[in-house]
Amino acid sequence: MTTLPDKPTIDGLEAKWRARWEADGTYRFDRTKRRDEVFSIDTPPPTVSGNLHPGHVFSYTHTDLVARYQRMRGKEVFYPMGWDDNGLNVERRVQLLTGTIVDPTLPYDPDFTRPEKVDKKARPVPISRPNFIELCEEVVPEFEAAYHDLWATLGLSVDWEHTYTTIGPKATRTSQRAFLRLVRDGLAFRAESPTLWDVDMRTAVAQAELTDKELPGAYHKLRFTGPGGEALLIDTTRPELLPACVAVVAHPDDERYQPLFGKTATTPLFKVEVPIVAHELADPEKGTGIAMICTFGDTTDVTWWRELSLPVRAIVQRDGRLRPVTWGDEGWESTDPAAAQAAYDELAGKTVKQAQARIVELLAEAGAMEGEPRPITHAVKFWENGTRPLEIVTSQQWFIKYPPKDVLLARGKELQWWPDFMRVRYENWVNGLMGDWNITRQRFFGVPFPVWYPIDEDGVVDHLSPILADEASLPVDPTTDVPPGYDESQRNQPGGFAADPDVMDTWATSSLTPQIVCGWEDDPDLFECTFPMDMRPQAHEIIRTWLFSTVVRSHYLHDTLPWRNAAISGFIVDPDRKKLSKSAGNMPDDPVTLIARHGADAVRYWSANGRPGMDMTFDEGQMKIGRRLAIKLLNASKFALGLGEPAAGAGISVPIDRSMLVRLADLVDEATRAFDGFDYARALERTEAHFWSFCDDYLELVKNRAYSEGPGAESAKAALRLALETLLKLFAPFLPYVTEEVWSWWQEGSIHRSSWPEAAPLRDAAGAGDPEVLNVAAEVLGEIRRAKSEAKRSMRTPVATVVVRDAAARLAALEQALDDVRSAGVVDELTVAEADGFAVEVTLGDEPPKG
């Protein structure tokens, strides 16, 4: 039964079909399927602390295109959605939004309620850690709701019964269990180690979260005293670390310093004797070719310190200020402790920056600095969201050991990358790995370590002998739960236990998204039919974090890749190739507004034009084209279906109808091939081009015949319905709303649960169809149109005569479509003549009578 609207519109389709799909469970995962019948997707959980951004729409649409294609190919698609509500960003956003700050020394206040209105200028209200976590749990769902609404309106075919968060109990349990397994296997361990440290957030930061910023600095030439009392000049950009100097270093091949290796130099001001050592990382070209090693100025210092077995003389505290030191104590020997103390007292308590200013004055007064500081610009390491340079402090942290590089590189080769060249980023990262993965964060809102530490009878906490939680008890929070064999009264008591106060790095949990969504050990049946997963879609800037760490965890837990395919999306840039951002002032309207303005199908159309891995320009013009395409689909469908159903058993007998179907079969092959290679953009482009010529040429050519009666009309109607069904299906992944709407006019069920078109049945229906028939007919019709257009006449203008000159084969093709061409062109007499080239002579007839 075909029911056509009088005036079809795309307005309101989102609300209508979104509700219907939800009610019908159109995208619900059927967990009774076998693994080989399933296509499972490791959805990127959006960071709910962020603002909705057009870039989100872009990349999430790409995933949905693949999901919809696979579903129509007959796969049961496992397409969950997560919310990343774990980590520093959420913590900070909640702090700002609620005007609070955590003071871990405060007790829980059961009467605390969220302030109604937040004065951004006022001092944040200090609250306890449990109160803050409650606040987060209250606020985060508000963020999530905004995303859920956007995704559903955009038409993501997500199964909303499979959602997860990266901090909820499920994720926490998975994360803690995976952590305990690593501890058990000796792959996660606790150690005291120099750690990159953000002095404002007062937390450790991992290598993956680093970013470089160009900052002004200055070389200061310091006068050390060599072994023979001679001056030894050393350039440094960090003179304030002079008291932390533990050695000076030059390249082993540097002839200037070779005689000094093994001897000692004496630091200015503090009069500390430090060894003169050799190491290849010292660059003879840089400064004076000899550098001071401090604990710790940068990661090179850490390398030197480790490889040369140097002592620690740390001065920078976790708050970024210099700590008090008593010179003369063990480890702080000086040939003149009184002078050292006097100089250091000038620095203690100051920030790094203040200390630098002061020590430069002291050095100048002591005549220990050659010349003036020479300003330079150099790259300094920052936490990616930080405001001050990172320092390196020594502290106790949990680390995960990385697998050997060759193992990691082999995993990278095993994985299918779309596009393939993105593998290089992974390999670059693996090759640059240093040390182990520090997963400890000194924060409040995160997955806690399921660990306590014993306290001996003297009240000393043994941080190197952790008490692990039972797996069966997970998830646990060590600050409120009690370790096995203890009771609450022993908390923080001699002979008792102390909770691990820290939380895990957000990637330590996000790296387990496949395990979380597939129900690792919690839901073995689900895991069986979904893992290893088929596809990880994600952005290229988090290859080194999310992708990499997920590979590591899956390697350890399951000795397999977490997924077969990594589909990497680009991001959105403005026409000047600048990344869109609020600060750059080039941020377009938010996605909800864009969808309201252009329609979800139109916004998806724009997104679908971005090929995997390619950055794309934000362009509302493309959305307008998408909207036009959707409307055209409605109208063309209305026309094709409005002709009525073909008579039962009607054959597709007319050559041009068969010709159209042959070309359509080729299109199906091409679109299918493109989709199999994750090239949805190509599939769309080909389908779209085909559709426009289908409308402009084929529909025009067959229109009059289709309106008539007889076998010709029946052939046209049958061909049109077959073509329409095929085209709707090819468009369905891109334009889910309009295709579903048209589908509902004449078909049962959802188009999104129908089967992807196949070329073979089309070729069967086309029989010995020749694609050239439609090609030549369209070209001739084009020439007739041109003649009318150039004469500035209406397309309805009758044509007295048309003479087509062309090669014999093409004329033969044209002969098979002669009636349709004549009818569409309103031609009285059409004759053909053999010739070498294609030429059409058109003689227009009289103007039709007006009125």
Add this chain to the structure above:
RNA sequence: GGGCGCGUAGCUCAGCUGGUUAGAGCGCUGCCUUCACACGGCAGAGGCCAGGGGUUCGAGUCCCUUCGCGCCCACCA
């Protein structure tokens, strides 16, 4: 410093393993209110394919090189 990607009409982009006069859409110009569509339709103008070498019968397509843009990585004292 190492690497990856991009540079095709005013704009956004196709052009897959090299093959006839380089494609689409938008924008622009002109025409047409045709019985699916004015949220239309038809047609037109517009390009030394970033520059320079080379391989080849033939290069936007392959090789070398220069320039510009973007990004990733790096032990920048």
